[in-house]
Amino acid sequence: MASLKDVKTKIGGVKKTSQITSAMNMVAAARLRGAQQKMEDFRPYTEKFNGAMTNLSANMESGQFPLMEVREVQTVEIVIITSDRGLCGSFNANILKAAEKLMGQYEAEGKKVSLVCVGKKGNAYFKKRGTVRKAYTDIMGSFQMFNARSIAQDIAANFLAAESDKVHVIYGKFQSVAVQRPEVEVLLPVQPEAGGSDETAEAGAAAGDYIYEPSPTEIMDVLLPLYMNVMIYHAMLETGASEHAARMTAMDNATRACRDMIHDLTLLYNKARQAGITAELMDIVGGAEALKG
Amino acid sequence: MAEKITLEVVTPKGAIVSDDVDIVSAPGFAGEFGVLANHAPFLSTIKVGTLRYKKDGSEVELMISGGFCEVSNNKITFLVESAEHGHEIDVDRALRAKERAEKRLLQALEKQEKFDRTRAEAALQRAMARLKIAQRQQ
Known part of the structure; x- marks a missing residue:
């Protein structure tokens, strides 16, 4: 049996840990609110943007834009968006697993895979493999549109130079505070969503009547890189929110585990104390008996 | 009162303006253009500059940076990377x-x-x- 002092120290230690985890839980909750707000603020922009894209591409051949060109796939680029920090449960592991699976698929088909890692965790995981083409770390804390832009520009340049023929993006999709799952999307070549909601389909039908300034093709040339910014920024926002939600849940679980542990240890402590007292009493009674005798 | 057109200015940080206004003018690709109610469907890229709109006689100015704008169904939507009111600058x-x-x-x-x-x-x-x-x- 552990000595009284040992158990007491251990209880103290676990208590301190639970203080830290519960503080982290609260910080994550506050950050999550901010991240969710950012995501919601961005939503109207994406919706309008996608609407306009569908309108415009409805009556246009996709072949004429280099960013929409469908080539025979030889090299696949995967953009992996993870968090910069750990301690958020299996969040990053899930994304990395999904990335691994996708890589495995392409490699089995004999295609080359190169990676762009956004966020420290992805880079740390894949660095040893030597397939990371570019890494952006320490930007997930407070990123802005221009961060997304520089990433998008780099990926687009790589695609245009025919260094990659298809680009995927993997990020942590925020479904709810409790559920985040890795999501794989095709970034390049750009394929605007066909159909979509009724509203966009209707608007698409009327697109022929639009006055374009400059010409539709020139507008498209401006819009396509913007579209990539939007996609990447969106994926980063989702990952950011998911990260905080995952951390919140993980830290909540940890705090609960600490509480259970403290409970068990307190029981143990009381038992040990009781045993000590009993032993002492036995001694005294034994001594008294001996004196009487 | 004259007919109005719905103006929306949307940035990645959310909708900045959402209002029914009399006239909107903005720096388009081919120069400054104005839009009144019931304008024909129109799509243009936008340059960095000043977006002005008038509502009930008072004029408001916004600084906008690049993006594009769409007019359809008596609604004008600006999608720009940033927009700021004069007093916010x-x-x-x-x-x-x-x-x-x-x-x-x-x-x-x-x-x-x-x-x-x-x-x-x-x-x-x-x-x-x-x-x-x-x-x-x-």
Whole structure:
């Protein structure tokens, strides 16, 4: 049996840990609110943007834009968006697993895979493999549109130079505070969503009547890189929110585990104390008996 | 009262303006253009500059940076990377940004780097647009 002092120290230690985890839980909750707000603020922009894209591409051949060109796939680029920090449960592991699976698929088909890692965790995981083409770390804390832009520009340049023929993006999709799952999307070549909601389909039908300034093709040339910014920024926002939600849940679980542990240890402590007292009493009674005798 | 058109200015940070207004004018690809109620469907890219709209006789000015705008169903939507009301503009910051951009532009011209030059030019344009609006506000 552990000595009284040992158990007491251990209880103290676990208590301190639970203080830290519960503080982290609260910080994550506050950050999550901010991240969710950012995501919601961005939503109207994406919706309008996608609407306009569908309108415009409805009556246009996709072949004429280099960013929409469908080539025979030889090299696949995967953009992996993870968090910069750990301690958020299996969040990053899930994304990395999904990335691994996708890589495995392409490699089995004999295609080359190169990676762009956004966020420290992805880079740390894949660095040893030597397939990371570019890494952006320490930007997930407070990123802005221009961060997304520089990433998008780099990926687009790589695609245009025919260094990659298809680009995927993997990020942590925020479904709810409790559920985040890795999501794989095709970034390049750009394929605007066909159909979509009724509203966009209707608007698409009327697109022929639009006055374009400059010409539709020139507008498209401006819009396509913007579209990539939007996609990447969106994926980063989702990952950011998911990260905080995952951390919140993980830290909540940890705090609960600490509480259970403290409970068990307190029981143990009381038992040990009781045993000590009993032993002492036995001694005294034994001594008294001996004196009487 | 004359008919109105619905104006929406949307940035990645959310909708900045959402209002029924009388007239909107903005710097388009081919120069300044104005839009009144029931305008024909229209799609244009937008340059850095000033967006003006009038509502019930009072005029509001916004600094907007690049993006595009769409007119359809008596609604005009601006999708821009940033938009600021005149009173929100930080003049000191804009002045600093202007100086910095000018310096960078000179450096880029010396080295003849195209990428840096475009970037510096864009930054300079934004700073100048901000200052222009801010000065008019005072």
